[in-house]
Amino acid sequence: MYFHDKRLQYPVKVTTPDPLFARQLQQAIGGVEGEIRVCLQYFFQAWGNRSPNTKYRDMLLHTATEEIGHIEMLATAVALNLETAPLSLQESTAAANPVVNAVMGGERPRHVVEGMLHKHLLSTGLAAFPGNSDGVPFDGSHVYASGNLAADMFANVAAESTGRVLAVRLYNAAHDPGMKDMLSFLIARDTMHQQQWLAVIEELGGYGEQLPIPNSFDQNLEKKEFSYAFFGHDKDGTPPPAGRFTQGPSLDGKGQFKPLQSE
Amino acid sequence: MYFHDKRLQYPVKVTTPDPLFARQLQQAIGGVEGEIRVCLQYFFQAWGNRSPNTKYRDMLLHTATEEIGHIEMLATAVALNLETAPLSLQESTAAANPVVNAVMGGERPRHVVEGMLHKHLLSTGLAAFPGNSDGVPFDGSHVYASGNLAADMFANVAAESTGRVLAVRLYNAAHDPGMKDMLSFLIARDTMHQQQWLAVIEELGGYGEQLPIPNSFDQNLEKKEFSYAFFGHDKDGTPPPAGRFTQGPSLDGKGQFKPLQSE
Amino acid sequence: MYFHDKRLQYPVKVTTPDPLFARQLQQAIGGVEGEIRVCLQYFFQAWGNRSPNTKYRDMLLHTATEEIGHIEMLATAVALNLETAPLSLQESTAAANPVVNAVMGGERPRHVVEGMLHKHLLSTGLAAFPGNSDGVPFDGSHVYASGNLAADMFANVAAESTGRVLAVRLYNAAHDPGMKDMLSFLIARDTMHQQQWLAVIEELGGYGEQLPIPNSFDQNLEKKEFSYAFFGHDKDGTPPPAGRFTQGPSLDGKGQFKPLQSE
Amino acid sequence: MYFHDKRLQYPVKVTTPDPLFARQLQQAIGGVEGEIRVCLQYFFQAWGNRSPNTKYRDMLLHTATEEIGHIEMLATAVALNLETAPLSLQESTAAANPVVNAVMGGERPRHVVEGMLHKHLLSTGLAAFPGNSDGVPFDGSHVYASGNLAADMFANVAAESTGRVLAVRLYNAAHDPGMKDMLSFLIARDTMHQQQWLAVIEELGGYGEQLPIPNSFDQNLEKKEFSYAFFGHDKDGTPPPAGRFTQGPSLDGKGQFKPLQSE
Amino acid sequence: MYFHDKRLQYPVKVTTPDPLFARQLQQAIGGVEGEIRVCLQYFFQAWGNRSPNTKYRDMLLHTATEEIGHIEMLATAVALNLETAPLSLQESTAAANPVVNAVMGGERPRHVVEGMLHKHLLSTGLAAFPGNSDGVPFDGSHVYASGNLAADMFANVAAESTGRVLAVRLYNAAHDPGMKDMLSFLIARDTMHQQQWLAVIEELGGYGEQLPIPNSFDQNLEKKEFSYAFFGHDKDGTPPPAGRFTQGPSLDGKGQFKPLQSE
Amino acid sequence: MYFHDKRLQYPVKVTTPDPLFARQLQQAIGGVEGEIRVCLQYFFQAWGNRSPNTKYRDMLLHTATEEIGHIEMLATAVALNLETAPLSLQESTAAANPVVNAVMGGERPRHVVEGMLHKHLLSTGLAAFPGNSDGVPFDGSHVYASGNLAADMFANVAAESTGRVLAVRLYNAAHDPGMKDMLSFLIARDTMHQQQWLAVIEELGGYGEQLPIPNSFDQNLEKKEFSYAFFGHDKDGTPPPAGRFTQGPSLDGKGQFKPLQSE
Ligand SMILES: [Ca+2]
Ligand SMILES: [Ca+2]
Ligand SMILES: [Ca+2]
Ligand SMILES: [Ca+2]
Ligand SMILES: [Ca+2]
Ligand SMILES: [Ca+2]
Known part of the structure; x- marks a missing residue:
């Protein structure tokens, strides 16, 4: 009221x-x-x-x-x-x-x-x-x-x-x-x-604790090989820019960032 | 607040x-x-x-x-x-x-x-x-x-x-x-x-007092011959149904309802 | 047509x-x-x-x-x-x-x-x-x-x-x-x-005849104690402004207006 | 009316x-x-x-x-x-x-x-x-x-x-x-x-007469080399499917269809 | 992709x-x-x-x-x-x-x-x-x-x-x-x-081949007497303007255009 | 492209x-x-x-x-x-x-x-x-x-x-x-x-570095007394629930959370 x-x-x-x-x-x-x-x-x-x-x-x-x-x-x-x-x-x-x-x-x-x-x-x-x-x-x-x-x-x-x-x-x-x-x-x-x-x-x-959102889903059920990978989509395979998002531990502490080229 | x-x-x-x-x-x-x-x-x-x-x-x-x-x-x-x-x-x-x-x-x-x-x-x-x-x-x-x-x-x-x-x-x-x-x-x-x-x-x-809304407009500036007329739009000229809206004084007391056939 | x-x-x-x-x-x-x-x-x-x-x-x-x-x-x-x-x-x-x-x-x-x-x-x-x-x-x-x-x-x-x-x-x-x-x-x-x-x-x-709309609902089924009350919602209980809507018979002739303070 | x-x-x-x-x-x-x-x-x-x-x-x-x-x-x-x-x-x-x-x-x-x-x-x-x-x-x-x-x-x-x-x-x-x-x-x-x-x-x-729409624009002002070309956008350069839209005269009679690979 | x-x-x-x-x-x-x-x-x-x-x-x-x-x-x-x-x-x-x-x-x-x-x-x-x-x-x-x-x-x-x-x-x-x-x-x-x-x-x-769209519907199931008729809707019966759409064969070759007055 | x-x-x-x-x-x-x-x-x-x-x-x-x-x-x-x-x-x-x-x-x-x-x-x-x-x-x-x-x-x-x-x-x-x-x-x-x-x-x-967003605005121009205060809006003055948002340093390190009752 x-x-x-x-x-x-x-x-x-x-x-x-x-x-x-x-x-x-x-x-x-x-x-x-x-x-x-x-x-x-x-x-x-x-x-x-x-x-x-x-x-x-x-x-x-x-x-x-x-x-x-x-x-x-x-x-x-x-x-x-x-x-x-x-x-x-x-x-x-x-x-x-x-x-x-x-x-x-x-x-x-x-x-x-x-x-x-x-x-x-x-x-x-x-x-x-x-x-x-x-x-x-x-x-x-x-x-x-x-x-x-x-x-x-x-x-x-x-x-x-x-x-x-x-x-x-x-x-x-x-x-x-x-x-x-x-x-x-x-x-x-x-x-x-x-x-x-x-x-x-x-x-x-x-x-x-909270990431990834929602945190209640069992991450073993997701395709974990893609859970912390930055996909490059450049036509000629030029790699994506390097950054915090392509290397080092992920922010949730549950993975490691890596670049991955889509082909 | x-x-x-x-x-x-x-x-x-x-x-x-x-x-x-x-x-x-x-x-x-x-x-x-x-x-x-x-x-x-x-x-x-x-x-x-x-x-x-x-x-x-x-x-x-x-x-x-x-x-x-x-x-x-x-x-x-x-x-x-x-x-x-x-x-x-x-x-x-x-x-x-x-x-x-x-x-x-x-x-x-x-x-x-x-x-x-x-x-x-x-x-x-x-x-x-x-x-x-x-x-x-x-x-x-x-x-x-x-x-x-x-x-x-x-x-x-x-x-x-x-x-x-x-x-x-x-x-x-x-x-x-x-x-x-x-x-x-x-x-x-x-x-x-x-x-x-x-x-x-x-x-x-x-x-x-309030009708027509807005009541501040000088009704002499509107085409008053059409202000209280019910237009019939039947193709063959059949008049509109008679009702309170085709006869008697208007509800604002400023006019008289009448039917009018569009031709 | x-x-x-x-x-x-x-x-x-x-x-x-x-x-x-x-x-x-x-x-x-x-x-x-x-x-x-x-x-x-x-x-x-x-x-x-x-x-x-x-x-x-x-x-x-x-x-x-x-x-x-x-x-x-x-x-x-x-x-x-x-x-x-x-x-x-x-x-x-x-x-x-x-x-x-x-x-x-x-x-x-x-x-x-x-x-x-x-x-x-x-x-x-x-x-x-x-x-x-x-x-x-x-x-x-x-x-x-x-x-x-x-x-x-x-x-x-x-x-x-x-x-x-x-x-x-x-x-x-x-x-x-x-x-x-x-x-x-x-x-x-x-x-x-x-x-x-x-x-x-x-x-x-x-x-x-027509109010309240729809007129076909049995008013005994509504909470009639609130059907003609003007609720005041001022935080400090200041009553609502007095007006036609807080006193006298309701316009449908079925109730009596009254103010009521929400608390 | x-x-x-x-x-x-x-x-x-x-x-x-x-x-x-x-x-x-x-x-x-x-x-x-x-x-x-x-x-x-x-x-x-x-x-x-x-x-x-x-x-x-x-x-x-x-x-x-x-x-x-x-x-x-x-x-x-x-x-x-x-x-x-x-x-x-x-x-x-x-x-x-x-x-x-x-x-x-x-x-x-x-x-x-x-x-x-x-x-x-x-x-x-x-x-x-x-x-x-x-x-x-x-x-x-x-x-x-x-x-x-x-x-x-x-x-x-x-x-x-x-x-x-x-x-x-x-x-x-x-x-x-x-x-x-x-x-x-x-x-x-x-x-x-x-x-x-x-x-x-x-x-x-x-x-x-009517194509391209609008027909009032002087086609010399458009980049005519691209006006009747079907652009292929396949990543690997696979040519687009051949069809009426890649060869023969255009339907307006003003050009000749051709395929063109985006690179 | x-x-x-x-x-x-x-x-x-x-x-x-x-x-x-x-x-x-x-x-x-x-x-x-x-x-x-x-x-x-x-x-x-x-x-x-x-x-x-x-x-x-x-x-x-x-x-x-x-x-x-x-x-x-x-x-x-x-x-x-x-x-x-x-x-x-x-x-x-x-x-x-x-x-x-x-x-x-x-x-x-x-x-x-x-x-x-x-x-x-x-x-x-x-x-x-x-x-x-x-x-x-x-x-x-x-x-x-x-x-x-x-x-x-x-x-x-x-x-x-x-x-x-x-x-x-x-x-x-x-x-x-x-x-x-x-x-x-x-x-x-x-x-x-x-x-x-x-x-x-x-x-x-x-x-x-393609008209009428969709071409898969059996035209015998439509009211064919109205399939190639241009309906005039002038109040006084003035016929619609004559044009390609009121006479001659239809563009699909399946009918003959004609004017028809709605009455 | x-x-x-x-x-x-x-x-x-x-x-x-x-x-x-x-x-x-x-x-x-x-x-x-x-x-x-x-x-x-x-x-x-x-x-x-x-x-x-x-x-x-x-x-x-x-x-x-x-x-x-x-x-x-x-x-x-x-x-x-x-x-x-x-x-x-x-x-x-x-x-x-x-x-x-x-x-x-x-x-x-x-x-x-x-x-x-x-x-x-x-x-x-x-x-x-x-x-x-x-x-x-x-x-x-x-x-x-x-x-x-x-x-x-x-x-x-x-x-x-x-x-x-x-x-x-x-x-x-x-x-x-x-x-x-x-x-x-x-x-x-x-x-x-x-x-x-x-x-x-x-x-x-x-x-x-980034908070508050946008970080380019001189915070001295905002009413800083309200920048880190949680306003309670309970009608009867019941204070808001205590939490991380009512006490301790703010997440941007630029202020101190406090509760404040709107009155
Ligand atoms: Ca997505
Ligand atoms: Ca109107
Ligand atoms: Ca309501
Ligand atoms: Ca385009
Ligand atoms: Ca239609
Ligand atoms: Ca706000």
Whole structure:
């Protein structure tokens, strides 16, 4: 069961609204690296977790609940960047509504409208929506919850890594101090979220215990001669580049890397 | 900002797990009539609401927050219907895991597997996911938040009407008393949710004030001769069926219905 | 069975073609509020209607058939806004085709191309397509036809409400008198279509008879103590805003609204 | 502008309803080879056609209009295969509705429900919807209308070829004489539709005139040494199989086929 | 099994990077007319081909393998058009990275950013992705592989026809000589690919043998009176335009075209 | 540029075809954990890699090229499980083709058809397609290529972890020795692929160097007080579960974990 508090998790302020930045923020809401995805991902991982020890289920619920607040912050930021005027005016007769006229291609420079998501202009009344920065709707298939805890932890690290990459790009693109401030908070949270999922893997025994994922499959049943071999697929047999992945012990301590040429 | 409570909003119990019913419950989670949709819909309507009076924004937040708990109840019900065995066994070597073997097509009658969503078997570890009862992922484009309060209220009534139709069909399909009990709660909430959005329209002055939506457009600018006419499109000119929509005053009190033959 | 007439339902003229407006019109063709959606929605509601009395089935068929003509008008308008030159020239060798060159980024100001849907430029030969104003293809899952007449009527009201909101926004964005004229017709039709679906609900006995939807489920089987309660979900127990939805008789006359705090 | 006639284009009768066949028919409605696709495809090709001579535009409109009637026939067939009982009973309280109970997993053998599309059971009230036989919604991106008449004609031939393949598979799968009769009509129409699009290409001068598509591009600007060469990509240089595509004059009469080994 | 060679199939050079052209090239990568589609289409047609004579299976594999190289060329071109600076700088602190700042809306003219796909800016690090020029992800349902060789050949001709139309439009839109050179190669390959699939149909006996597709269905089982008739659907009975499709022998030599008025 | 070899990377044999297992294998082809996804993911990561040192670009190309061969093996396996009969018979007239009749619902037990993907029956001619085990088409948005090497490596680990979980579930579900053998090879390759991406992270300096991702952002610009704090979101202030993520040094060695209650 869930509860809300009218305060945002962290303040969101916009001094100079910028509809193009509103478009860019949509990626952090409804993009594959966005907050709706991690929110639902952590929820479904929690709800599917049947371990008698509810530690990780609980942990996931805390963070999933935090993520709702991130969607809320970003949706608030999108609305602030799109318009400060009362929304109720928007569909009024044009002649009587200079503000509207401006937004829709009149006074405001036309090129601004050209760079905007038209969903913002035409479908949402200048507010956020669950889609990405090119207008593609959020897609539930990006919610990874495999029923395998270690696999899910890596999926979460990947989500928070691409998420923080995105947040940093947005930070670099931002001109408004309020937006930079909001993003400096979200970036910090992404830092932590990368850490916490990796901490779970360490807590479960690290790579040695958990790899290969899933660790419950008897490796004698796999074709072990290929389990730690890097296949080269160069047409002329040029060997693959040498690296940590072609020599030395494997990271799970269960094999030895070697190159192997496909022929 | 959001908070959780480990208790469910209403208890979820399953006496006789039924994987086919788990499939059917997915429609209430990730189908177009489902709980993810209304949850995000009410959230985005709230977050986009800029009215100085925060009454409807607040109201939407309360109910959106409630809806998270509905997704949670249903996801819990899906997991319970899919399996009571520890999930950690699932990817173990088959020979050592009779339970797994059974689920995957061994002891359990094969036709059960045939009727299941394979995403449940292969991708989620026997847990819920954000998609519908035929496996189609949830799609954010079903979140209607137009920036027009009255239009959104009707979209909400439509969502809760098709949602309650679905819940009733699930109630009728359920054999497990726990599932019937859970659904009798969700059906009651859908009853209320239909009411509350209609109550907003009444509070805003009802059809007379709000229709046509949006009510801010000067009707003198529309082709009023066609604003209350029912067009017949029968090839041979057979008139359309007579009804409330071809005669009498319009429901907004601003016109008179009439039939009109397209020619 | 269907028939066409080469005339449009209402004339479509464009004096000053505007490729950006062509983009905006796409929302009315293939957006979730658009004409393809209502056209298919009314058709599938009709084709699924098994009532011995064919009144509503027939009514739906008339209006669905009208909607094909709306798609046609808008597709015509998109083409007129995109180009007046003969299409056959478009793929000719650039040097010989100043018109093409202009459209593709030469003479015509570059920023125009930047604001255009690239599907218009690259995939359709400067014509309309079944997708929205950000290029997202029309998606059949937006066709709501639940098999419950009252639920469908509300879905139709919602579609025509968001549809008229969109049409008004397009009217306000339009600069061309021909486009304003076309939209003044489509807006009038949306006015009527909102009315006619509500008229069906009235004709069926109104809220008292039809609510809650579906009205065939025995309300004694739902948890009636929660059927007319507004749940507050504020973390600190601040009660929800008072309104028509927290007090007084419910709109179906079957209960009494009350607030209830989730705890 | 469009008109309807209450009669179907060809009679649709079902003696023995079969919900699994209803599922299969969905592919012909909303699958990529289905009738919604060709209907919208011919309409958008027509509406985008700007040729001063309206011959092909008109031709496309006739056939697009015919295709609405095919969707109608198939939607009717789906409904007939799903249920003959009055729809109004479906959401009634289960105890009082043996018919409903039966459909939803009671009396009717359970395996029937397992093979059904759950959208039919839960979302449409036992009626057709715009999606395919695995429940995937129709997607507007399958509407090919490129603005190039010859390219579109080949896209149409491909659609009607895969469409007739599907219709024949359905014919072979059908057990009901009414369904076989309906499909024998639709197959005949697919025969014609394959022919008519190829006839347009012949009328426009055939392969010699129209190929390569588009024929307006000066072939001196393409790398002509590769325009009629079949590239072999076998790793060890084994030449590609010899065939009409490796030797002899090209079909457009503008080149000579030859094999060429990628190295 | 597959092998790669580090060389591109044909050189890709960009003198003047243009982010808007990068956007346009995406259509040739991940659009419905693009290279991912034909690549997967030919692969799945080959892998599904069970003919004892592997001629066409082998032929398909050669060309499918070639198409991987086309995706590679275009992805390389997109990256070159987006940025020449080291990618590793992109997420660095803005102050220290003038290049990044410029791309993200600083020094580079703002309108350039407005016309860009934001996925390029925010999600890919200025590189290509498998989606189209409006940011819509590639969708596997566009891979047509019906199991019927003739139907597949026509689907391939349609793909290469719309593909070459697209490539020519890109050629006309290109300003950079390197891009024109690359496209002149891809256009030549599209020329050949149109030819080779048509050559298969000729080799299989041409229209007379292969039509109607599938040719294995006994035409006596179809309603032959409608197999070569062009149905007119004009409301007032105006006959359809006369053409090759209303008179003369059908292209398969099995019937005689005739017009027929729907009534 | 790419080359093929007619041999599979590893032999694929099926003794007892099982259409239901064909359905299950589709998840490994076109599911989010499947081979098309990793194949395209590694290709796009490589093609977007602009590092002057081409080591990782080359490494990615080798493995991407290997993955084409995995799609090929699985597509071959699907076809073998679906049918051994000549495909050319499939659309023949039913009466003359007992094999076809059997597949389509005649002699073969009906429940087999009920459990099959209907796309296999109706659209592909009993062959594989690029979609998952519930028929949902592959979606290019699952190709993660962020332009940040470390983020991409974690995305690859996540893909191979969920991929191996899937392969093990398929192994456990398989009854055919040939299928178990094929999967034992693919599982071994997933083992290696998990390892090699983690090896890259180690080679780049491990967690200490690479975390937080992206490591180029000056952490003084993030709100460091929240960078290593685990936020509790329990409504009543119950602290989050204690774990490696609430205490001790962070995994990047740059902070100290602590719990923090949201209030
Ligand atoms: Ca977050
Ligand atoms: Ca609910
Ligand atoms: Ca309309
Ligand atoms: Ca047809
Ligand atoms: Ca190509
Ligand atoms: Ca693999």
